[in-house]
Amino acid sequence: MLNFKKIIYKFNLEIQKIKNNKCIDKLYLKYLSKKGKIKKLTKLIKNISINLKPKFGKKINKIKYYIINKINNLKKKYTKKKKKNSIDLSLPGKIFFKKGTLHPITKVVIKIENFFKKLGFKNIYGQNIENVFYNFDALNIHKYHPSRSKKDTFWINNKKLLRTQTSCMQVRCLKYFKPPIKIITSGCVFRRDYDKTHTPMFHQLECFLIDKNINFTNLKYIIYEFIKYFFKKKNTIKFVPAYFPFTEPSYEVFIKKNNNKWLEILGCGLIHPKILVNSKINPKKYSGLAFGLGIERILMIKYNISDIRLLYNSNIKFLNQF
Numbered sequence: 001m002l003n004f005k006k007i008i009y010k011f012n013l014e015i016q017k018i019k020n021n022k023c024i025d026k027l028y029l030k031y032l033s034k035k036g037k038i039k040k041l042t043k044l045i046k047n048i049s050i051n052l053k054p055k056f057g058k059k060i061n062k063i064k065y066y067i068i069n070k071i072n073n074l075k076k077k078y079t080k081k082k083k084k085n086s087i088d089l090s091l092p093g094k095i096f097f098k099k100g101t102l103h104p105i106t107k108v109v110i111k112i113e114n115f116f117k118k119l120g121f122k123n124i125y126g127q128n129i130e131n132v133f134y135n136f137d138a139l140n141i142h143k144y145h146p147s148r149s150k151k152d153t154f155w156i157n158n159k160k161l162l163r164t165q166t167s168c169m170q171v172r173c174l175k176y177f178k179p180p181i182k183i184i185t186s187g188c189v190f191r192r193d194y195d196k197t198h199t200p201m202f203h204q205l206e207c208f209l210i211d212k213n214i215n216f217t218n219l220k221y222i223i224y225e226f227i228k229y230f231f232k233k234k235n236t237i238k239f240v241p242a243y244f245p246f247t248e249p250s251y252e253v254f255i256k257k258n259n260n261k262w263l264e265i266l267g268c269g270l271i272h273p274k275i276l277v278n279s280k281i282n283p284k285k286y287s288g289l290a291f292g293l294g295i296e297r298i299l300m301i302k303y304n305i306s307d308i309r310l311l312y313n314s315n316i317k318f319l320n321q322f
Helices: 004-016 021-032 037-047 053-085 104-118 168-176 216-231 273-278 295-303 308-312
Strands: 129-131 160-162 181-190 201-211 237-244 247-256 262-271 287-294
Touching (some): 037 053, 104 181, 168 273, 201 216, 216 237, 216 287, 237 262, 287 295, 295 308
Antiparallel strands (some): 201 287, 237 247, 247 262
């Protein structure tokens, strides 16, 4: 029969010689690894008589757990010493990361929203997946209009699509709010387009106001004040007649750049009477104004960015400039 006390005695002698974690690892391998002494002892069980096997197995387990506890305590002891008295040269040096910041698109959206909140506009967000009625039909967009084609729009099925403009929120809001109404809404819109000035996903902000005696003068005032606020200087702007199915009359607003070139920044107009009728609002009593702008577009104008794709390439050097 094996002398178990002798095994523990030898193990305790080896413990006294330990100086660091490497010695502990060697001791672990010697006793507890697959080729260690404890494993060899368990292999001897098959050669022992049936009556003695239970006692032999219990003694092996006692030795095993005694050794495991001792080794674990040693590891704790030397880990504490290492933390207090030594430097681990294998560790990498400290790396200081800059705190994250808001994306320039988010900053521009917040800046615009703050302006309109001061004018009493309520901020409302809509969903990215829209149905045909709100995205096209209710906005007076003809069923044969090119924007309804699969070449221009991301269709999910025959009735649902990724919204192509934030104007659909006008009709949704008119279901729940009654005049006077002052609302801004912003978010992602989607169109099949990709080049220096277009991406399949981009951001729009829609502003609309419905009340008694709203006219083109009100629209011009808001747009003039907004452009002055956003660009922080007086700009030469002009209104050019245009066509939008949901406004009448409709205009495109152009801003004069330093190189004397005109650049379109937004579309606007007085809300089409048919939109009001569809929303059960009397067009003889109420009128409204609306305009929508591309967030990326005015951001590019403000900071002289020539390629819209730079805003989506996750280039930290570029984004840190804002």
